[in-house]
Amino acid sequence: MLEKVQYKGDNLKEFFSKSTVFKHLTDEQLDYLPLDQDPDRYKRGAIVYEEGSRISGFFVVCKGVIKIYKTGFDGKDQIIRFAKPGDVMGFRSTITGELACTTTKSIEDSEIVYISGEMVKSLVMSNGDFAMDLLQIACNELGEANDYITDIAQKTVRERLAEVLIQLKMTFNLDAANYLQISLTREELASIVGTATESVIRLLSEFKQDKLIELQGRRIRILNEAKLIKISNMHY
Amino acid sequence: MLEKVQYKGDNLKEFFSKSTVFKHLTDEQLDYLPLDQDPDRYKRGAIVYEEGSRISGFFVVCKGVIKIYKTGFDGKDQIIRFAKPGDVMGFRSTITGELACTTTKSIEDSEIVYISGEMVKSLVMSNGDFAMDLLQIACNELGEANDYITDIAQKTVRERLAEVLIQLKMTFNLDAANYLQISLTREELASIVGTATESVIRLLSEFKQDKLIELQGRRIRILNEAKLIKISNMHY
């Protein structure tokens, strides 16, 4: 879900004060964060950090969309999730002190604020509500990861693709004409579903033939969400 | 890794004070936990809690082994992980307040202490080190879950089975004769790997033919770990 307060370029502090992660900081603690400078900018296609690199702080997305993925043994990517305004990246590595286990790449021009690990840790120690919020975020991700494991292990590619379309809808919403508000290549779709590009292409045309979706290049229009949900065998 | 202090039936407090989760509690905070009563006992095969049920506290395993799994759409199980002495179950639901997303079943006679969610929350609020430890645990699980997603999505069943054998070795160790110290049915192995029981059987006999393992009923002896690691295409 998008944050209520969108960051437009001059209200960073307000943006942070309403964000999922930092909503429970005191005014004083917010001032402690480096919010007087502009966020770092990343052009579409720019890499924020790479798998295996040492990162030791939070990357808070203020604007844009980032894809978070792992590169498998044979060089094929697996997209784990996307980060949108209000989301945090680098969470796991900051807490565990391990190297980054994912690469993060901007797929739309993005703006990101970096919060050092020391700052995060001192906030955890001094602000129990903040600690609880972090735990919530980690646990939510964990729940989703567990669902994903079961899905990939048990569902067919067809079911998973339907599910991914529904999830993209929930994450990025539809525009007025029911088009998904996110632009992905077929290859990226395949990297989410965990399949070959060609399989995605074939199944998308099937869905199109069945009048479940409409395709205009990368733009995907959802015509029959109920049927897609049914195909996906989702819990809800 | 097993805890240095094993719980034998009369030193619960010491066991907790050395555990990954509660190691940073003060003596006073430890006394606050319900450690004067005996842990709950679960016979082999007993279910601790079921997917979809409301749980609101930590289940701390003192003894035994618990399998943690989700039941997929078609009724097939997917084992997410195992809990051993010192591990916590029900973590996620306690923090997020959602219903349990997994079923937990004892596969060896087990003993478990229940710590209420209120107690956990008050400890998070009052003890920053404890909060950090919880975050660590959540983030470790998250990292493993992400690895798992990539594995299942990209590796062959053969590679995954080899990897699972290695992981079981790391989690449960080998006895003096190099046998895995955990007894699983072929079906359970299949539920970890995410495949059919028959596939596990066939691949295990292949591994046996290739002198990588030896089989005696459910007992699995690791003969050539290096080769298994190679087959699994693991990072380490």
Next chain:
DNA sequence: CGGGAGATTGACTGATCTCAACCCGGGTGG
């Protein structure tokens, strides 16, 4: 000794991957 659960094996099937050819639109340089 009969029953039942788990393990094994074989045969068959089919979903999905791979390989290879081809298309299409946009950008570029001659």
Next chain:
DNA sequence: CCACCCGGGTTGAGATCAGTCAATCTCCCG
């Protein structure tokens, strides 16, 4: 202005990994 190139996108054919079904076996237990 046009031919070319290049990165996606699409389609078809063939190969294959792995799942299903079914029969059989083994072992343990009452």
